[in-house]
Amino acid sequence: MIEKKLVRIELEEGNRLLPKVYLEPKVFQDLCMPWKDAVVVKLLGKNLGYNTMKERLQKVWKLQGGFDIMDNDNGFYMVKFDQAADKEKVITGGPWLIFDRCLAVSHWSPEFASPNAKVERTVVWVRFPGLNLVYYDESFLMAMATAIGRPIKVDINTLKVERGRFARVCVEVDLTVPVVGKIWVNGHWYKVQYEGLRIICTNCGCYGHLGRNCPTTTAVSEAPAQQQHQHNSGHSNGQSSQQNSNLSQAQSIHIAQNGKIVNAGAQNNNSRRHLKEVIRKYNPIFLAILETHVPYARLSSFWTTNGYTPVHIVEANGHSGGIWLLKQAATTFIATVTDSNQYSITFSVNHGDALSHCTCVYASPNPTLRNNFWDYLVHISQTIVGPWMLIGDFNETLLPSDQRGGIFHHVRASRFAQLMDHCGLLDLTTTGGRFTWHRNNNGIRILSKKLDRGLANVEWRLAFPEAFVEILCRFHSDHNPLLLRFGGLPIIRGPRPFRFEAAWIDHNDYSALVESAWRSSNNNTITALNNVRQDSITFNHEVFGNIFKRKKHIENRLKGVQLYLERVDSLHHVLLERDLQR
Incomplete structure (x- = not known):
């Protein structure tokens, strides 16, 4: 091409280290021809690997034909479709969400260069929580959405007025300017929420950076806490959705047995025996074990035998800390870890089309490290959209009534309250006792505190209105385990079918009972088994004593x-x- 003078190379100010390449327009057009029908996509706020991105695009788009993707720099992907109809569906059928983040989609242009490219506009679902139902009119909502960006369509559930918690409109927004945080309608201010846009600055309202990195904030200035909270409420990322109602109904069908059992160390036989009893009695779908003290590998066979598989493991640092997050191996709930560190594991839970977020917490006993962890949770709250619940050992009391004995630290409690305020968290209702941690000295209890609790944002509380935390009995730890019930108290079931109890064999009289029942059957196997069953039931009630009742x-x-x-x-x-x- 150089010999044909189709391409030429020039040096910037004669510097050999700064070459410039020029193409003839016809050459550039020919090179662009294979890509003229391509689409450029980028997942906002998260970079995915090639295989993960392709797998997720296939599940989200559900196209008739095939497509190929090519990974570019800076999280961009170029997509080529086998069918023109599939390309049209991807361009016009959004917004698309992957891992609860917005997928920006645009036509490819010859000027596209991934190292310097920026997503300036994208299509998102915009919500207006609590909007008066009289405004659920397509023409009015489209007109109102013009204050946010270019309106495209109104959600079908909003048009049918099937969901009254929020109105939902698809809008193309400009990401180069601050997004609208609230809107005034006929005498009332309403929040504006953006699905899939997680990183919105609480200072300037722009997408793409957090408040602490805001370029408009000087290094020496610091906004008052009250003003910062007002910004948070103005540009809130929280959301509640129709899908969450579906999840709430599913939980109630499961008798609210999806619990998080926390603060039960796993280092000795007593703890393992207690965990087996908890599993038998409550059948929790998720388990969070804190202060584990030992490597997970040492007890992996124990969990496999009891039907649990690890979701994420944070090993103990020496003999302190450690968080194990496990779930039932046979459950249909899908848990995806989105963030983890030494003090917490944050994950999303999918059940059908429903999505919620959970953070298992083991806060440091050191007040300085704990304050740093509070700042970290504030950062996490700015990236989470939708229902969010936190449960675990926060190592801090909130109110004077949360403590008996010792000195109540007002400053630390105030800092904890500020965390809840900044993150929009509410203290979940608890039953079973006032305190979750106790310290004895020479047989006398000298200190009791409520260090373990559940917190949730408003969206989570709306999605699970009957949920509460039950403080269970403390057996082999100085902490009480917690059980999170999503759908209220369990239904009282009828008598269980006959089950053989291995503990009967250890009783001196049971072997004779089986032998006598078998002999009285006249060599009829079915009769012999029935006799053993009936005699065993009588033996359990009258001699052995029902082990579960005991x-x-x-x-x-x-x-x-x-x-x-x-x-x-x-x-x-x-x-x-x-x-x-x-």
């Missing part, structure tokens, strides 16, 4: 003792508690 009776006594010790110091009850825990 366990429940002991647990109820232990719960009563622990509730009494929350109000009164009693050496007798401390010793009784110790005996019952054995």
Whole structure:
């Protein structure tokens, strides 16, 4: 091409290290021809690998024909379609969401250069939470959305007035200017929320950076906490959705057995025995084990045997810390870890089309490190859209009533309250007791605190209005386990079918019972099995004692003792508690 003078090379000011390449217009047009029907896509706020991106595009787009993708720099991908109809669907059928983030889609142009390219406009779903139902009119909503950007369409559920918590309009927004955080309609201000746009500055309202990195904020200036909170509410990223209602209904069908059991160390036989009992009794879909003390590999076979598989493991640092997040191997819930560190695991939960977010917390006992972790949670809250719940050991009290004995630290509690305020979190209702952590000295309880709790944003509370946290009995730890129930109290079931209990074999009289029942069957196997079943039921009630009833009776006594010790110091009850825990 150089010999034909189709391409020439010139040096910038004669510098050999700065060559410039020029093409003849006809050559450039020929090179562009194979790409003229391509589409450029970029997932806003997250870079995905080639295989993951292609897999997700296939699931989201659901095209008739095939397509090829080519990865570019800076998170951009170029897509070529086999069918023109598929390209039209991708361009006009959005907005598209992957991992709850917006996928920007645009026609390819010859001027596209991925190292310097920026997504300046994109199509997103915009929500108006709490909008008066009288405004659920297509013409009015399209007109109102022009204040946000270029309106494209109104969500079908909004048109049918099937969902009243928010109106939903598809809008093309300009990302180079601040996004609108609220809108005034006939005497009232309404929030404006953007699905899939997670990184919105709380200072200037622009997309693409967080408040702490805002270029409009000087290094020496610091906004007052109250003003910062006003900005957060003005540009809130929170959302609640129709899909979340579906999830809430699904949970109620499952008798709210999807619990997070926390603060149960896994280092000894007593803890493992207690965990097996928790699994048998509550059948939780997700388990979060804190203060693990040992490597997960040492107990992997225990979890496999009990039907659980790891979602994410944060190993203990020496003999402190550690978070294990597990789920039932057979569950249809899909858990995707979105963030993790030494003190927390954040993951999203998909069930059908429903999506919610959860963070399992083990905050540092060190106040300085804990304050740094609060700042980290504020950052996480700015990236999460939709229902969000946090549960675990926050190592901090919120109110004076959360503590009995010792000195209440008002400054630390105020800092914790500011965290909840900045993140828009509410304290979940708890039952079963006032405190979750206790310290004894020479048999006398000297300190009790509520260090473990559940928090949730408004969207999560709207999605799961009957959810609450149950503080369970404490057996082999100084912390009480927590059980998160999504759909209220479980339904009382009828009598269970006959089950053989291995513990019967250890009783001296049981072998004779089986032998006698078998002999009385006249060599009829079916009759012999029925005799063994009936005699075993009688034996369990009259001789052995129903093992589960005995366990429940002991647990109820232990719960009563622990509730009494929350109000009164009693050496007798401390010793009784110790005996019952054995």
